[in-house]
Amino acid sequence: MEQAIIAIHGLSKTYGSLKAVDNLNLTIRQGEIFGLLGPNGAGKSTTILMLLGLTEPTAGTAHICGLDASRNPIPVKRKVGYMPDNVGFYNELSALENLKYIGRLNGIPENEVENTAREMLISVGLESAIHKKAGTFSRGMKQRLGLADVLIKRPEVIILDEPTLGIDPAGVRDFLELIRQLNQEQGITILLSSHHLHQVQQVCSRVGIFVGGRLLAEGSVETLAANLFQADPHVVQVTLRNAFKASSEELLQLPGVTKVSIADASVEISGQQDITPEIVRYFVHKGCDVTGVQKRTYGLDEIYQRYFENNLKDKEVHNEQSTGLFQRSFLSRFKKR
Amino acid sequence: MNSLLAYSKDHSLAGSKSVSPFWTMVKKEVADQIHSWRFIIMALLILLTWLGSMYVSMSNIRSAMENVRDHDTLYFYLKLLTITDRSLPPFHVFIGFLGPLLGIALGFDAINSEQSNGTLIRLMAQPVYRDSLLNAKFTGSLIVISILFFSLNMLMVGGGMLITGVRIEVAEFIRILCFVGLSIIYVAFWLNLSILLSVKFRQTATSALTAIAIWLFITVFYPILVQIILKGILPDPNDLSPDQLVIYNQIRHNFLVVMPGQMYADGTTTLLMPVVRSMGPLTMEQMAMAVPSPLPLRESLLITWPQVSGLIAATVACFAISYWLFMRREIRT
Known part of the structure; x- marks a missing residue:
């Protein structure tokens, strides 16, 4: 097993009566891309700030590369590159000047800083904008410049907070590809905080689901799906020419079927094992015109939704009202998708 | 991306010479200030007032130097900074007025603009x-102010020498340097006050307006307020005996002297006019047996010291508060 590069034990942060981060325990291994998932206000950014030593934890410890982040913030910041969600640059300076400034702050010698900065700009695809003022950059270009800014210090860990916010789909794809390459080719550990589930699923080897300051689950998407959907790991979606009129009770009688969901001409059947042949036979026997059969796997969307639902149920049981309203509205929006 | 692959993680940063992060920030701060329009405008304004004051001084220097009753005639270059025909105030009075604006202009958005641009968290x-940023903001602006004031005064000395050929006395030169130092401390106070406001307020407009409001209060409204209060609690000065009038003026001066503008005015008057031997009113008894001659530099410095230390204390207090606020702040985007 690879060495733990980020080790968080019992980390908490309280603002008055609000618990922004509640007893967080997390280990991120070297060379991983770890996705920190959660809605706005879940405590992701506060956790990141504590990891960088930019805010003092109320309790617990966070170690990066073996260094305590709150006791040794400077050595930690030498090893960690951080790109905030709304990365800012000196608009009146060119991309190169912006990068040279950060390079100097990181102790890059004067005779090397220009070449290193140029190298970084070329590596993130900004070779044509080296001398352009940062103020004229598009959001996507700024994100690329932000990545160059992070890379110039030669980090062991990169923390990206909502890095694809406001970028067009093509830009997102390129950016995620860049992250993946950095991880694979240089072995840099990446902590990616986001609420864009599909993007996280594309690049992250493991994810952590963060809600209301608590880490509800962590692991690979496959592991989380297996744990969550143990009762019905197989899903078959059948599309019919006409609306399905029969009751779901009949389908539930079939061996292995655990759950049925009917929406007009689309029927979704969950089961403990692969029941596709039985399902197709059933519909043919009923005289339905089957136009499509699709086997589905559980993705991060379902995992996230399930954790949210469970968390909401827990909250309702305990009659806890904090952040519940927000989560409900987030969930309702999520369900509409 | 290929160059990223070629780029070695093992490459060591040590070995070659690198500038410390603090001085890197100071250099950027100095460059930013010098290139900013607000500094260019303020510097031009100060340069214009300097030119105007110098023109008036040069036009009146002959008559001033011929005045046999004036005991400061020895100090030609100090005269250049102080004499006027009342058409324009002397240069040090202009600095008393424009200095705060220069300090405010250089510091009002020191921290909050970094926050609103998203560069603070990046830094x-x-x-x-964390304190390096605050220290660098102050040091960078202070360097710019110092260079401006030192250059203007050296231009005055050099120009005076070139035009008149009059030799400058050592004591006179030191007095001018002390005047430059006092002016820098005075502007540093306003700079620190505006940096404090930039730490306190998130919006640059709020910090700028608050700084200007404080400046207006201190410069314009406070003396009026003191006058009204004194009128309310003390008898009419016209009805007072000479002794009581001295006490009345002393009380009035004590009220005013706590303000930075008054401290600066008192300090510069003592430094640039060696004949001045007291900040407050003097009685005839105090003046008895006094030789009507300029004070030595050491004596002038002793008279000025309370003003200098007061200004330094106010500057340090502002810096300490902004330091405390900034170090406790949670930095977010």
């Missing part, structure tokens, strides 16, 4: 101490 994520 704080680098291996630099």
